[in-house]
Amino acid sequence: MPGSGKSTFGKQLARQLNFVFWDLDDVIEKGENRKIRDIFYEEGEGKFRELETKHLYKIITGIEGFVLSTGGGTPCFNDNMDLINQESVSVYLDVSMEELLKRLSKDKGGERPMFAGMDKGEIILKLKNLSAQRERYYRQAKIKLSGEDISTELLMSELMTYFRN
Numbered sequence: 001m002p003g004s005g006k007s008t009f010g011k012q013l014a015r016q017l018n019f020v021f022w023d024l025d026d027v028i029e030k031g032e033n034r035k036i037r038d039i040f041y042e043e044g045e046g047k048f049r050e051l052e053t054k055h056l057y058k059i060i061t062g063i064e065g066f067v068l069s070t071g072g073g074t075p076c077f078n079d080n081m082d083l084i085n086q087e088s089v090s091v092y093l094d095v096s097m098e099e100l101l102k103r104l105s106k107d108k109g110g111e112r113p114m115f116a117g118m119d120k121g122e123i124i125l126k127l128k129n130l131s132a133q134r135e136r137y138y139r140q141a142k143i144k145l146s147g148e149d150i151s152t153e154l155l156m157s158e159l160m161t162y163f164r165n
């Protein structure tokens with residue numbers, strides 16, 4: 001979900017594994033030479049999803065030994081979750097609504113176009129809607145980490161178990 005810590009956590013994990021870190025939102029912005037916000041406002045979500053899949057495909061089929069932090073919506077469009085699971089090990093950070101609300105309410109810069117200009121009540125409604133639509137994609141992830149004790153150490157141990165099995 002937006003604000004679940006994908007970018008923060010992904011960077012830590014990449015450092016631990018000595019892998020390259022990519023943030024799909026940054027890759028799209030650099031590749032298209034535009035802010036995601038502007039793509040959304042000028043061309044709509046459909047165009048954004050098309051570009052998102054294009055850049056996801058390029059990274060995931062093009063390089064090895066990386067950690068990729070996707071956008072919250074990435075797994076939910078254009079069969080992206082199937083592609084992710086074919087080519088990599090996916091991780092779902094399952095963070096509570098209360099914690100997401102706390103984190104997203106702090107985003108005053110409008111970096112997240114989906115929540116721009118919303119008050120707390122509107123954010124919680126949006127989060128509930130997104131979660132209801134997206135959970136079925138998120139739960140296809142190979143590894144799920146829930147609760148307050150999400151750490152890179154825990155994920156490293158889950159990854160070991162995953163590869164052992």
Ligand SMILES: Nc1ncnc2c1ncn2[C@@H]1O[C@H](COP(=O)(O)OP(=O)(O)OP(=O)(O)O)[C@@H](O)[C@H]1O
Nearest residue numbers: 001002003004005006007008009069071072103112
């Ligand atoms: N484990 C954590 N505990 C407390 N705050 C955190 C934690 N992980 C991330 N944060 C904070 O929550 C906010 C969102 O984190 P981050 O940007 O990593 O999420 P994201 O999943 O990448 O969000 P987005 O989907 O918008 O890219 C940031 O302000 C970050 O500092």
Ligand SMILES: O=C(O)C1=C[C@@H](O)[C@@H](O)[C@H](O)C1
Nearest residue numbers: 002025036071072073113114
């Ligand atoms: O959850 C989403 O649908 C999005 C999350 C962001 O990271 C961006 O990828 C974009 O704003 C859409």
Ligand SMILES: [Mg+2]
Nearest residue numbers: 006007023069
């Ligand atoms: Mg992020």
